[in-house]
Amino acid sequence: MNPGKILLVEDNPDDVALTMRALKSHNITNDVVVAQDGAQALDYLFGAKGKAPVGDLPAVVLLDLKLPKVNGLEVLQRIRAAEATRLLPVVILTSSDEERDIIDGYSLGANSYVRKPVDFVEFTEAARQLGLYWLLMNRVAPAPRKL
Amino acid sequence: MHLGLEMSLRDWPIRKKLTALLLLISSLVLLLTSAAFVTYEVAAFRQMTLKNLSTLGRVIAANSTASLAFANQADAQEILSALRAESHVVAAALYDKDGRLFSRYPATLRDDALPAAPERDGYRFEHGYVIGLEPVAETGNPRLGTLYLQSDMKAVSHTLRLSAAIAAGVMAISLLMAYFLAAVLQRRVADPILALAETAAAVSTRQDYSVRAPKLGEDELGTLTDAFNLMLGRIEDQNRELRRHATELEQRVADRTHELEDRNEALRRNAAELLAANTELDAFAYSVSHDLRAPLRSIDGFSQVLLEDYGTQLDEPGRDSLQRVRAASQRMALLIDDLLKLARFSRAEMRTEVVDLSKIAGEIAAELQRSTPERQVEIAIAQGLEARGDARLLRVVLENLLRNGWKYTAKQPRPRIEFASVAGNGERVFLVRDNGAGFDMQYADKLFGVFQRLHSAAEFEGTGVGLATVRRIITRHGGRIWAEAVVDQGATFYFTL
Numbered sequence: 001m002n003p004g005k006i007l008l009v010e011d012n013p014d015d016v017a018l019t020m021r022a023l024k025s026h027n028i029t030n031d032v033v034v035a036q037d038g039a040q041a042l043d044y045l046f047g048a049k050g051k052a053p054v055g056d057l058p059a060v061v062l063l064d065l066k067l068p069k070v071n072g073l074e075v076l077q078r079i080r081a082a083e084a085t086r087l088l089p090v091v092i093l094t095s096s097d098e099e100r101d102i103i104d105g106y107s108l109g110a111n112s113y114v115r116k117p118v119d120f121v122e123f124t125e126a127a128r129q130l131g132l133y134w135l136l137m138n139r140v141a142p143a144p145r146k147l
Numbered sequence: 148m149h150l151g152l153e154m155s156l157r158d159w160p161i162r163k164k165l166t167a168l169l170l171l172i173s174s175l176v177l178l179l180t181s182a183a184f185v186t187y188e189v190a191a192f193r194q195m196t197l198k199n200l201s202t203l204g205r206v207i208a209a210n211s212t213a214s215l216a217f218a219n220q221a222d223a224q225e226i227l228s229a230l231r232a233e234s235h236v237v238a239a240a241l242y243d244k245d246g247r248l249f250s251r252y253p254a255t256l257r258d259d260a261l262p263a264a265p266e267r268d269g270y271r272f273e274h275g276y277v278i279g280l281e282p283v284a285e286t287g288n289p290r291l292g293t294l295y296l297q298s299d300m301k302a303v304s305h306t307l308r309l310s311a312a313i314a315a316g317v318m319a320i321s322l323l324m325a326y327f328l329a330a331v332l333q334r335r336v337a338d339p340i341l342a343l344a345e346t347a348a349a350v351s352t353r354q355d356y357s358v359r360a361p362k363l364g365e366d367e368l369g370t371l372t373d374a375f376n377l378m379l380g381r382i383e384d385q386n387r388e389l390r391r392h393a394t395e396l397e398q399r400v401a402d403r404t405h406e407l408e409d410r411n412e413a414l415r416r417n418a419a420e421l422l423a424a425n426t427e428l429d430a431f432a433y434s435v436s437h438d439l440r441a442p443l444r445s446i447d448g449f450s451q452v453l454l455e456d457y458g459t460q461l462d463e464p465g466r467d468s469l470q471r472v473r474a475a476s477q478r479m480a481l482l483i484d485d486l487l488k489l490a491r492f493s494r495a496e497m498r499t500e501v502v503d504l505s506k507i508a509g510e511i512a513a514e515l516q517r518s519t520p521e522r523q524v525e526i527a528i529a530q531g532l533e534a535r536g537d538a539r540l541l542r543v544v545l546e547n548l549l550r551n552g553w554k555y556t557a558k559q560p561r562p563r564i565e566f567a568s569v570a571g572n573g574e575r576v577f578l579v580r581d582n583g584a585g586f587d588m589q590y591a592d593k594l595f596g597v598f599q600r601l602h603s604a605a606e607f608e609g610t611g612v613g614l615a616t617v618r619r620i621i622t623r624h625g626g627r628i629w630a631e632a633v634v635d636q637g638a639t640f641y642f643t644l
Contacts, residue, residue, distance in 0.1 A: 012445075014445035018444070018445070018452075066437045094437070095437050095441055095444070096436040097436070097484075098432075098433060098487075099491075116440075117444075118444050119447060119473075120444070120450070120473075123444065
C-alpha cells in the first residue's frame with residue numbers, strides 16, 4: 001500500500017466525520033490529516049511561522065473551497081506557487097458546482113473537481129473512488145523537497 | 148453720355164428733383180411769356196414807325212407840291228432840310244414826274260445812296276431800313292413827282308433792347324422767386340416721402356418694427372404713410388406672435404429635455420439598482436450553492452450512519468422514518484439545484500448565433516435513451532430546424548421539454564415524442580409533442596410558474612422548476628411559449644424564438 005497521507009482541508013466537522021467514515025468504511029487506512037481552515041493547511045504544508053513542515057507531503061489534498069481565514073482557492077494558489085508543492089495532487093471537494101468555482105479551480109491548477117453529493121451512499125462511493133484513485137492508482141511526481 | 152445723365156438725374160435726391168422740376172417749368176413759362184412780350188412790343192413799334200413815317204411823308208409831300216410844280220429846287224431843298232428835326236431820317240429825295248432826281252437830303256448825299264428812280268409807292272422795311280415812297284400831287288390834280296424817305300431802325304432796335312431787358316429782368320426776378328417758392332413748397336411733397344424713407348431705413352437697419360412714419364397730410368402720401376404704418380403694425384404683431392411661438396417652443400423643448408433628463412436619470416438609477424440587485428443575487432446564489440447543501444449532507448449522512456450502525460436496534464417504522472428523512476433531504480438538494488439553475492440561466496450572458504435545434508434535439512434523445520435503455524420510445528425529430536439564439540440556453544429548453552415528454556410517456560404503452568415546427572402568423576413556431584399523461588387545460592396558466600406542478604410527486608417526480616426555467620430562457624430570447632394538452636392523450640408545447 002502507498003504510505004501517503006491524505007490532507008483533508010475541511011472546516012465543517014460533520015463533513016470531516018462523514019468523510020473519515022466514508023474513507024474508513026472502504027479500508028482506506030492511510031492517515032488522514034485534517035486542517036480546519038486554509039491557514040492550518042498552509043502551516044501543515046509549509047511549516048508554521050518559519051518552522052519546518054511537520055511531516056512529509058501528503059499523497060493528495062482534498063480541498064474545500066469555502067473556508068475560514070484563507071479560502072480554498074488561495075490555498076491552491078499558494079500550493080502551486082511554491083516549488084515544493086508545485087506538482088502536489090489537489091482535488092477540490094466542495095458543495096458548489098458553480099461554474100465560476102469549477103473554472104477558477106482548474107485555472108489555478110486543481111487536478112480534479114468533485115462535488116460532494118448530498119446522498120451519503122453516493123458520498124461514500126465518491127470517497128472510495130477518490131481514495132482508490134489518488135492513493136493507489138495515481139503515480140505522484142517525485143517531490144523535489146529542498147532541505 | 149445721355150444715359151449717364153439720365154441715371155444721375157434719377158439718382159438726385161427728391162428735394163433737388165422737385166426744385167429742378169419747378170424751376171424748369173417756371174423758366175419755360177417765363178421764357179415763352181417774355182418771347183411773346185418782346186415780339187409784340189417789336190411788332191407794335193414797327194407798325195408805329197411805318198405809320199409815323201407815312202404821316203411825315205404825307206406832310207412833306209404836301210409841302211413840296213409847289214416846289215415841284217414850279218421846279219423850284221432851292222425851295223425843295225429847304226423843305227427837305229426841315230427833316231433835320233427827325234434824326235432817324237437818314238435820307239430823303241424828291242423825284243419829278245418823269246422819275247428824275249430833283250432834290251436830295253442831306254444835300255451832300257451821293258447818288259448811289261438813293262434809288263435811281265422811284266419804285267412803287269408805299270412804306271416798307273427794306274435792307275434794315277424803313278423806306279417810304281409818297282406821291283406828290285395837288286388834291287384832284289395830276290401827279291407832280293415822288294417823295295422818297297429812308298429812316299434807320301435805331302428806334303426799333305432800341306425798343307427791342309429795352310423790352311428784352313425788361314423781359315430778362317422780370318424773368319430773373321421771377322426765377323429767383325420761383326426758386327425760393329420751390330424750395331419752400333417742395334417740402335410739402337418731399338417731407339412725407341423723406342419721412343417714409345427714413346422710417347423704412349430705420350426698420351431695415353434696426354429691425355425695429357415699433358417705429359411709425361409721421362403723417363403730414365391727408366393726401367395720397369398721407370394714405371401711403373397710413374398704409375405703411377398699418378403694414379408695420381401687422382409685421383410687428385406677426386413678429387410678436389412669432390416670438391411668442393418661438394418662446395413657447397423653446398420652453399416646450401426645455402421641458403421635454405428636462406423630462407428626458409429625469410427619465411434618463413431614473414433609468415440610470417434603475418440600471419444601477421438592477422446591477423446591485425444582480426450582484427446581490429449572484430452572491431446569494433453562490434452562498435446558497437455552498438452553504439445550503441452542507442446541512443442537508445449532514446442530515447442525510449448521519450441518518451445513513453444511524454441506519455448502518457444502529458439499524459438492527461430500530462424496528463421497521465424507525466428505519467422507514469430515517470429513510471424518509473434521507474429522501475426529504477435529497478429532494479431538497481434537488482430543489483436547491485434546480486433553483487440555482489433557474490437563477491443561473493436567468494443571468495447567464497447570451498451569445499447569439501445560428502443554432503441547429505434538430506442536432507441538439509437528436510443528442511438529447513440519444514442521452515435519454517442511454518440513461519434509460521430499457522424504455523422503448525419513438526422519438527421523431529424534424530431535420531434542419533434552426534434558430535438564432537444562445538446554444539447552451541436553447542439546449543436547456545429542449546432538454547427540459549424532451550425530458551418532460553420522456554417522463555410523462557412512462558405509463559404509455561406506445562410512447563411517442565416529436566420535435567417539429569409549423570408556420571403560424573408569419574413566424575416559425577417550434578413544437579415538442581408527446582402522447583403521454585397530458586394535463587387539464589384549466590390549469591394551463593400555472594404550468595410555467597416556479598414550483599407549480601400539475602402531477603403529484605408520487606405519479607411523476609419533479610421539482611416544478613423545469614418549465615419555469617424554459618419560459619425564462621424563451622422570454623430572454625424574445626419569444627413566447629404556450630401549451631395544449633388533453634388528459635391521458637398527451638401535451639404539445641409550442642414556442643417561438
